[in-house]
Amino acid sequence: DGGITQSPKYLFRKEGQNVTLSCEQNLNHDAMYWYRQDPGQGLRLIYYSQIVNDFQKGDIAEGYSVSREKKESFPLTVTSAQKNPTAFYLCASSPGTVMNTEAFFGQGTRLTVV
């Protein structure tokens, strides 16, 4: 699969540690998004970025941080301040943030705190 790539697929973290999830896209999309997926709660928006060097908090940003230094890359750091980090994380991209069109998702990273 090309398009949008997340790594790693599985990640284990000890309590108190920060961990960074990678998201790379080669679709030339301006907008990128991070979602958290928990059973029974659908997809919840963590952060999004409309252009390089700009990003905004989503609905559940506490305990997370992001950067957008390159158009292709939008890494997510799960910090020790996130109280319940065990979840499935999905990155997505879309051509822009003005019009609603298809969003392309990565295959996800399953993070487990041990």
Add this chain to the structure above:
Amino acid sequence: GENVEQHPSTLSVQEGDSAVIKCTYSDSASNYFPWYKQELGKRPQLIIDIRSNVGEKKDQRIAVTLNKTAKHFSLHITETQPEDSAVYFCAASYSGGYQKVTFGIGTKLQVIP
């Protein structure tokens, strides 16, 4: 903000039967309603979407209907096949991109051969 309710949470059908998943939304300003399919271990992928200026849209065995007055929309899958087994998410938003999209909780569809 927008609230999207989706039901049922699980659905089992016999191969060849139809499946219907229903969603309701709260914000009357919402005008874009995508549906995503997520197969086990794979990424969500858009299967169909509808905008508020139409009431129904079809793509082969898949159709979506929208009732703006009642603020609900539904996904219909006819002649179900085992490969239709997946989790389906509905979503709603008004114009402004995916930062404004609210997803439902998902429906796990199992098609029994």
